[in-house]
Amino acid sequence: MSDTTTSPRRQALAHFAYVMRDNPVTFLAFAMFAAFVLMALFGPALVPYDPLASDASKALQPPSASHWFGTDNLGRDVFSRVIVATRLDLTISVAAVALSFVFGSILGAVAGYWGGWLDAVLNRVLDTIMAFPLFVLAMGIVAALGNTVENIVYATAIINLPFYARLVRAEVNIRREAGFVQAAKLSGESDISILARQIFPNALPPMMVQISLNLGWAILNAAGLSFIGLGVRPPEAEWGIMVAEGANFIISGEWWLALFPGLWLMMAVFTFNLMGDGLRDLVDPRRRT
């Protein structure tokens, strides 16, 4: 049993420490995530070169001591660009996932708790969204709304929304008749309060797994959109564009242009996917034994 005399914050910290110690993979994932966050926050200050400054005399140099990841066709330092791009890519994916989490949770919770026609209508709308090939839908939304970073966020949020709404709906639905919900009614709690305070928090553990998978997916989606020329525009540093531009040079042997941004992209997705179990364990009180 946990020590009940310590403050909640210390208990939470102890629990965090336990989750990290318990599973080395979780620890690795959180360490990598911390590294990515640092890159996103301080990237521009850390990198040796200006990511946008071109230098034609140093174009297409292979990796070396002065240019760790080599230079691209305009002589820009690939390492600096890869690091600086972290901020943009993380922002897009986190913002998109946060939006779909919030709106998906609200819609799903309402549908799951009250049911009836609201539930039926919402489900059909979500079915419609899911019936589209999601990437094509995202392309369509960005193309229709305009070629900006914000619209990539909205498009990614919309195509992710059904997954959250479905999950929350199911989790809320199985608990709406639970004993503790009846007990809350006896305690004079209103429906909204029961939904927000009693039922929804219980849906968090599976949601965390969903979030972590979705973060990776959202980052791929954003990179994919910029790969085909939507959203982020050159010369801005972004992993998707860098892979797209670098792809032209692989044939001629300049592999480093596409490899390094691709590697970072892969590692980011990898990190997010590995974080899922750890996040779930963190928000599940049953783990605090």
Add this chain to the structure above:
Amino acid sequence: MLELRNLGVTFQTRKGPVEAVRDVSLKLAKGESLGIVGESGSGKSVTSYALMRILDRGGSITAGDVTYSGIDLRRAAERDMLDVRGREISMIFQNPRAALNPIRKVGAQIEDVLRRHAQATRYDARAKAIAALEAVRIRDAEARYEAYPFELSGGMCQRVVIAIALACDPRLLIADEPTTGLDITTQKTVMDLIRELSAERQMSTITITHDLGLAAEYCDRIVVMKDGALVEEGTPEALFSNARHPYTRKLIAATPRLNASIRELLPADTRTPYRPSRSDGETLLKVRDLVKTFQGKSGPVQAVKGVSFDLTQGTSLALVGESGCGKSTLSSMLTRLLDPTLGQIEFDGEDLGAVPARNFARHPRRRDIQMVFQDATDSLNPRFTAAQSIAAPLRKIAKLRGTALKNRVAELADQVGLPQSLLHRFPHQLSGGQKARVGIARAIALNPKLLILDEPTAALDVSIQAVVLNLLADLRADLGMTYIFVSHDLQVVRMLCDQVLVMQAGEIVERGATAHVMDAPQHPLTRSLIEATPKLPSTAFEDPIKEVAE
């Protein structure tokens, strides 16, 4: 036939290794029926899992030997174990519904076992499965073969589970709490069936139960377990008339029985003088022609068909009946969680039936009608600590905050005997009895006038049940509450309640003073309920406590 020698089982946990079973030695002869009795956590289930080698992850046999007809089960290869399980030793689990695959026909599930152990081929499997269903006395087995588990009642499901367990003619059947969650009449039919079948097949049985009465009635020999060790062994008669171990005595004393008062269930040193509850003779609750109709797929279903009764302030009323008789629906309507279709609920002179359940959360009468739920685990939010759960009604209805709230929660914890140090724990860190106390503390937090108790002790061990029942009786006396006690355990009802209502199919079939109804039951249902209650052997001593005190 089966022998356990100094068996020890250890589980690896976050807090280091935990010894669940230690030094257990047992012998079982052919055709013998053995009962393993103990409270939760005594290691009785773990013992049986160990001999089947189906321990959960982290658990392993760390000492001793298990020998079955000359086979060393501890060291046997997993492949050989597959042949032993189901073929030689079979097991029936606690929850029959969970033990059956919900999306497959029951017949197909029996065929699986038959074919796995090469007892049937593709061609005769169906016939053999139907024969297995017939063997457990399922009428119209041909049609039942096609049924899915959800189409069957709990008792029927348990029969199917037994049919699966017995399909390959095992020589040993282990029944792990085979009747938990079943009605008392169904319990009797299931246990009678197991006894009959094992006599027919010369099969040995091990019945694992927390119910001494049940073990006494159906087993040749009983072993009592406590904290992973065997404490006593003997025939039911010997055990009841001359228990040597204090724990066995305590267990026997805590088992509800005829002619025992509620205080006699407790160990002598913890008994306090009984405080009778007062009644001012006023009618608190007047229920008239209450009807509840649900819209089912095949037309409307009447769950409660015109129930009327009066309840006097300060008394306690028992609501008795089998599952599906409408007692839960009735209590939901009385707690105003569910709207009646027709009829009046007059509480303290006010017609509350007219207030929609939806709006009742903010009704001034909300604080006067509270409920203790059947499943304490389910009724506590897994994300709330005990203190938060108890504080919920105080916060919302009494609008208490800060120190006042904290003090009241502490006071309530004292009242229900919950140690203050446990208040910061989450439900999963509490034992069953502690969770029940949290539920009771929450229900009495607002000093309700009417408390509805829905089988509050059904999931508890007998010794904890004894404490909780006494707690309830004391609280009623101290706070002047009125109880409606929903139960199927007539012995418990007899000790706690003044009046009893027997329900069947949504109607009240018998009513009256508890002692009167129990001694001279008029309705066949009442009679069968009383008959089905397991009885302790007649040799059970009158007051086991006296001897302990010597």
